[in-house]
Amino acid sequence: xxxxxxxxxxxxxSSTEAKxxxxxxxxxxxxxxxxxxxxxxxxxxxxxxxxxxxxxxxEEYDANWFADRLPASDQWRLYSHFRDNVAxxxxxxxxxxxHNCDITTIALWNGKEIKTYVQGKNxxxxxDEIARYPxxxxxxxxxxxxxxxxxxxGLKVEAAHIDLRFVFRAxxxxxxLKGIEHYFGMDRGDAEGLDxxxxxxxxxxxxxxxxxxxxxxxxxxxxxDSVNLENLMIKGYNLHIERFPQHDLEPIAExxxxxxxxxxxxxxVEGIRAKYSGEGSFRRF
Numbered sequence: 001x002x003x004x005x006x007x008x009x010x011x012x013x014s015s016t017e018a019k020x021x022x023x024x025x026x027x028x029x030x031x032x033x034x035x036x037x038x039x040x041x042x043x044x045x046x047x048x049x050x051x052x053x054x055x056x057x058x059e060e061y062d063a064n065w066f067a068d069r070l071p072a073s074d075q076w077r078l079y080s081h082f083r084d085n086v087a088x089x090x091x092x093x094x095x096x097x098x099h100n101c102d103i104t105t106i107a108l109w110n111g112k113e114i115k116t117y118v119q120g121k122n123x124x125x126x127x128d129e130i131a132r133y134p135x136x137x138x139x140x141x142x143x144x145x146x147x148x149x150x151x152x153x154g155l156k157v158e159a160a161h162i163d164l165r166f167v168f169r170a171x172x173x174x175x176x177l178k179g180i181e182h183y184f185g186m187d188r189g190d191a192e193g194l195d196x197x198x199x200x201x202x203x204x205x206x207x208x209x210x211x212x213x214x215x216x217x218x219x220x221x222x223x224x225d226s227v228n229l230e231n232l233m234i235k236g237y238n239l240h241i242e243r244f245p246q247h248d249l250e251p252i253a254e255x256x257x258x259x260x261x262x263x264x265x266x267x268x269v270e271g272i273r274a275k276y277s278g279e280g281s282f283r284r285f
Contacts, residue, residue, distance in 0.1 A: 001077045001240075002058065003027045004247055008069035009050035011043055020047075021246060028055050063134040067160030072142065073170035075162045078135060079237050080252065086111060087133040087159070088233070090225035091145045092199045092218060098151040104203040105218055106149075107226035114227065114261060116219050127153055137233050139164045139177040139225075164229065167236040181228060184235055190264035191221045201272050213265040214272075220262035230255055 004027050007017045016039070023037050028051035031037070037044060057065040063082045067075055088109040095101035106117040106126050110133070117126040130136070138145050142163040150157055168180055178195065181188070199221060205214035231254045238251040
């Protein structure tokens with residue numbers, strides 16, 4: 001889809017892009033080969049220049065160049081070209097304020113290997129790992145995960161970023177990550193019902209009492225938040241290309257979910273629920 005995209009170029013919005021397609025233009029090469037478009041001479045010159053530059057940037061594998069020019073709702077178009085080197089990321093924290101709270105764990109799935117990073121163990125190894133990827137995929141990461149990471153580690157995440165919250169919003173599918181997983185019938189097994197608030201309680205249980213089962217449960221939950229992003233990204237991409245049948249694009253096959261190396265211990269979960277059930281701040285899951 002990216003090679004058929006024009007809305008990232010100067011003076012081209014979605015309505016003008018649709019007119020270009022209606023004129024029989026299928027991709028950048030059509031413009032460079034001189035296929036006519038219903039645009040002014042000035043816009044035609046800008047379009048030709050932009051298509052040439054786009055072709056060069058794709059050959060250079062420069063995902064950021066496109067990400068900087070595409071609206072958040074259209075950045076799904078990057079996926080098919082860069083999906084062989086993607087980091088699907090999710091963080092857990094002690095709260096929502098990056099100035100006063102800590103990152104406790106991070107899960108990263110790259111389509112081949114699950115990697116986890118834990119406060120007090122190997123958390124700072126994440127800095128080198130995230131720098132390896134030209135593209136990251138998250139859910140609500142543009143508003144939370146990436147700003148938190150940048151503040152906490154004192155670094156700039158340079159990768160292009162597809163935030164699935166905006167990908168699905170453009171399809172009329174709204175809600176949080178767990179709600180969208182339920183929408184598609186995805187099952188979390190023993191980690192079903194846990195959320196970010198409970199992740200804080202799990203970390204507290206591990207940190208205060210040294211219960212490795214609590215950490216194991218937290219990491220099992222965190223890994224699912226990361227791993228599930230791949231098939232959600234694929235579902236979102238496939239639903240978006242259905243909106244453009246004129247391009248006859250092939251859908252991407254969904255992946256077999258990898259084995260989670262961590263286990264959600266239900267006895268730990270139920271113990272924490274019982275411990276906090278009498279407190280007004282406790283929420284049922």
